[in-house]
Amino acid sequence: MRNEFLEALVLEASRNPRIFLVVGDLGFSVVEPFAQRFPDRFLNAGVAEQSMTGLAAGLASEGYHVFTYSIANFPTFRCAEQFRNDVAYHRLPVTVVAVGGGLAYGSLGYSHHAVQDLALIRSFPGVLLAAPGDPLEAQACVRYLSAHPQPSYLRLGKSAEPRVHVAPIEVRPGGFQALPPAGGDSPGSCAILTTGATLKLGADLCASQALSGAWRLFSLPLWQRECAADVCEFVRAHARVAVIEDHLAAGGFGSFVRECLEPEPALQERVRCFSLAPEVCGIVADQLSLNRIGGLCSERLEPILAALTRLPRS
Amino acid sequence: MSPRASEKSSPARDSAETFDRADLARRIRVEALRMVHRAKASHVGGALSMADILACLYGGTLRVWPDEPQWPDRDRFILSKGHCCSALYAALALRGFFPLEELASYGSPGSRLMNHVSHKVPGVEFSTGSLGHGLPFGVGKALAGKRQQAPWRTFVLLSDGEMDEGSNWEALLQAAHHGLDNLVAIIDHNKIQSLGDVAAVLSLAPLREKLEAFNWSTREVDGHDVAALSSALNSVPWNRGKPSCLIAHTVKGKGVDFMENSLLWHYRSPDANQIASALKQLGGTA
Numbered sequence: 001m002r003n004e005f006l007e008a009l010v011l012e013a014s015r016n017p018r019i020f021l022v023v024g025d026l027g028f029s030v031v032e033p034f035a036q037r038f039p040d041r042f043l044n045a046g047v048a049e050q051s052m053t054g055l056a057a058g059l060a061s062e063g064y065h066v067f068t069y070s071i072a073n074f075p076t077f078r079c080a081e082q083f084r085n086d087v088a089y090h091r092l093p094v095t096v097v098a099v100g101g102g103l104a105y106g107s108l109g110y111s112h113h114a115v116q117d118l119a120l121i122r123s124f125p126g127v128l129l130a131a132p133g134d135p136l137e138a139q140a141c142v143r144y145l146s147a148h149p150q151p152s153y154l155r156l157g158k159s160a161e162p163r164v165h166v167a168p169i170e171v172r173p174g175g176f177q178a179l180p181p182a183g184g185d186s187p188g189s190c191a192i193l194t195t196g197a198t199l200k201l202g203a204d205l206c207a208s209q210a211l212s213g214a215w216r217l218f219s220l221p222l223w224q225r226e227c228a229a230d231v232c233e234f235v236r237a238h239a240r241v242a243v244i245e246d247h248l249a250a251g252g253f254g255s256f257v258r259e260c261l262e263p264e265p266a267l268q269e270r271v272r273c274f275s276l277a278p279e280v281c282g283i284v285a286d287q288l289s290l291n292r293i294g295g296l297c298s299e300r301l302e303p304i305l306a307a308l309t310r311l312p313r314s
Numbered sequence: 315m316s317p318r319a320s321e322k323s324s325p326a327r328d329s330a331e332t333f334d335r336a337d338l339a340r341r342i343r344v345e346a347l348r349m350v351h352r353a354k355a356s357h358v359g360g361a362l363s364m365a366d367i368l369a370c371l372y373g374g375t376l377r378v379w380p381d382e383p384q385w386p387d388r389d390r391f392i393l394s395k396g397h398c399c400s401a402l403y404a405a406l407a408l409r410g411f412f413p414l415e416e417l418a419s420y421g422s423p424g425s426r427l428m429n430h431v432s433h434k435v436p437g438v439e440f441s442t443g444s445l446g447h448g449l450p451f452g453v454g455k456a457l458a459g460k461r462q463q464a465p466w467r468t469f470v471l472l473s474d475g476e477m478d479e480g481s482n483w484e485a486l487l488q489a490a491h492h493g494l495d496n497l498v499a500i501i502d503h504n505k506i507q508s509l510g511d512v513a514a515v516l517s518l519a520p521l522r523e524k525l526e527a528f529n530w531s532t533r534e535v536d537g538h539d540v541a542a543l544s545s546a547l548n549s550v551p552w553n554r555g556k557p558s559c560l561i562a563h564t565v566k567g568k569g570v571d572f573m574e575n576s577l578l579w580h581y582r583s584p585d586a587n588q589i590a591s592a593l594k595q596l597g598g599t600a
Contacts, residue, residue: 040461046491051450051484058454061439062462081444082481086451089441090433 001157002030002099004135008142009067010034013041016146018093020059024052024070026099031069049074053082053096060092065149072100072114076153080120088124093149096121101131101155102197102246103280103290110282113290114155119251121153128152128173128224131253133199136165137177137221144171144222157197164199171221174230179203179217190215190240190309195223195253197287198244201296210302214309215242223256231260235267240308242272244301246291249275272308274301332374335540338408339369343569344598345404345417351589353421355429359579360473361401363504363537363564367471368405370543376469380410383436389466390455392440394448395473395502399431402438411437446479448472449499453485456497456557467550469498475507478516483528490529495551499530499559502537504566506577522561530559537562570595 010033013019020041021034035042041064045052049070056066068075075096076083087094098114105112121127128150132138138156145152169177176193179202192202192215199219206217218234220227235241235257245253254273261268276294283293291297342365350358372378376389393402400420407414412435419425426434430443439455442448452470459466476482489497503521505512512518525532531553535542543562550558566580567573570592584592 043457043492045488046484048481048484048488050446050481051453051488054447054450054481054485055454055457055488058451058456059458060454061451062455062458064458082447082450085441085444086447 001132001135001138001161002159005097005138005142005154005156006030006034008139009146010037012142012146013038016065017041018063018065018149019146020064020066022052022056022059022066022068024049024068024074026070026074049078050082053079053094054086056094057082057086057090057092060087060094061090065093065095065146067095067097067154069097069099072098072105072112073117074098076114076117076120083121084124088127088151091126091151093151095145095152095154097154097156099156100158102157103276103287103294104158104197106285106287106290109284113281115246115248115276115281116251117153117155118245118247118253119255122224122251122256124151125225126151128222129155130222131155131196132221133194133196133219134161134164136163136168137171137199137219140169140171141221155196161197162200164203173222173224174220174227175222176230176234177219177221179206179219189238190305191234191238191242192217192305193234193241193243193257194219195221195245197246198296201291201298201301202244204298205301205305208298208302211305211309215305228260231257232264232267235261235270239270240272240311241270242274242301242305242308244274244296246276246294246296248278249273272304333372335366335369335373335544338373338405339366339540340569340596341408342368342401342404344593344596345408345414346400347570347584347589347592347596347598349400349404349417349420351584352418353429354583355400355421356581356583357397358400358584359506359566359573359576360395360398360502360504362568362570362573363566364395364398364471364502365401365568366538366540366543366564367500367502367562368401370540370547371469372405372409374544375547377466378437380437383411387464387466390439390452390468392442392448392452392455392468392470393431393438394442394445394470395476396431396442396448397429398473399429402431403427403435406435406437409437411435445473445476446481449482449485452497452499453489453494456489456494457492459496460492460494467496467498469500471500471502473507474501474503474505474512474518477501477518477521478507486525486528486530489557493555494557495553495555497557498547498550499557500547501559501561502564503561504564506566506575506580508580510577525559525561529556531556532559532561534561534563537564538568
């Protein structure tokens, strides 16, 4: 996904002279095409995420739309205050890009596991969150962010993520992406909702014979607090909504969905959230295995979703 | 192509006026003292220590125009020691960026003159309050200026206490690496930080040597000698291809005898008797 991100960014930068890429000495074999083509709009800030984010805000204050690029928690937690004060509070067009959202860097250990980032960043007012679930969503997010420069966070996967969408899409904040039904023309009154890398798991669940087409897959790649009405409308249109996120429960996407439903308690009953169990923190394994340990796998979720399907509708 | 290329180019303006900098410094001190007294606010010691620096910047060095605070080719000034903003607000009001009477609202509910510097105030580029943010931001601005071949400079005023912050040392590395000779850092070296003397809390010595080793062009000056300050500030860059850092040796609480070199005035707000005495020393009235 990082290569598709960079490809999309190069394309946008070729027609938008404001786009500027700052990297925190990361991106080997990824960022070179941008650096070579736009040397005047590229900077390696060094291994210095605090000043990288501060200087990105300074560049943005002079007319650039700056993308800062690093791995997992480095461009977010390490420089959380610069993101909060310098970027978000000043409403400057900086897009913080983290590669390795969720457990994509599973074998590299806890330092590289981005499982609290959404909680941190969505607490900053006015920051748009982008969590694409496949390469096509990643490119659509880059197109949207480039056309709408603003304080934003782009949570990418790593590499070799499968395509789940079948054709290029366009995205907007609060715009739910309906994935094609896996089998037949089911009424799809039950919805699996994902943001980011759980899109593939959602697709597998929808396709599973055990669930016999009862669940339809949706993703929400772009979201922020201002999308609350869209979330209410989405839940209102479904009998059940299963939210799946590769993030700890505290403050994550599931929390976001629940907060959006605050004014309508009846809708809250339709929602079940499946987040990573905190036990996953500190364990080293590949992404798939870690997600399984954290509770995000078909074997665990299928029977739960099957039981939910059988519950009387509220 | 730079972002500026698509914008309307700005017609040239005459150089900024030059003011009586010693008198401007005195008036900045008077207004800052009145503000912290009325607001029962802190940090007057650090406001007084940088008054002469601000007087030199706003009295002639900075190419800024109060009638057009966002003039594209203005010099950019960033106050990194945002807690001492009373003096900056005073300087801006005295130069006409906003009405002098507005200073009376400093720190009151709903006022845009909050107790840490706010970019919502005309003439202020950047809000600070947490230390170690101004210089990295200034590096970004100076880098933009370089990439756009812009004529303006970026000046950042820092406290000595905030030189403890790692983010400043990151920014020092970056500014030198990229040869940002359009960037000027001024360190208000009053030798006192939050809980005591800089030398006792976390020594910066030898500060100049450290900055030189970071490949900055440096000078030291008496931070209350407006002629010396202006001479240094008006001649940047001192070395082509290097950012400039002026270490201004100052006295915390400068200008009010009972506040000078006293940690207490990092926190205390002058009461009625104290403000009367302070203003009398500076030739002002409460």
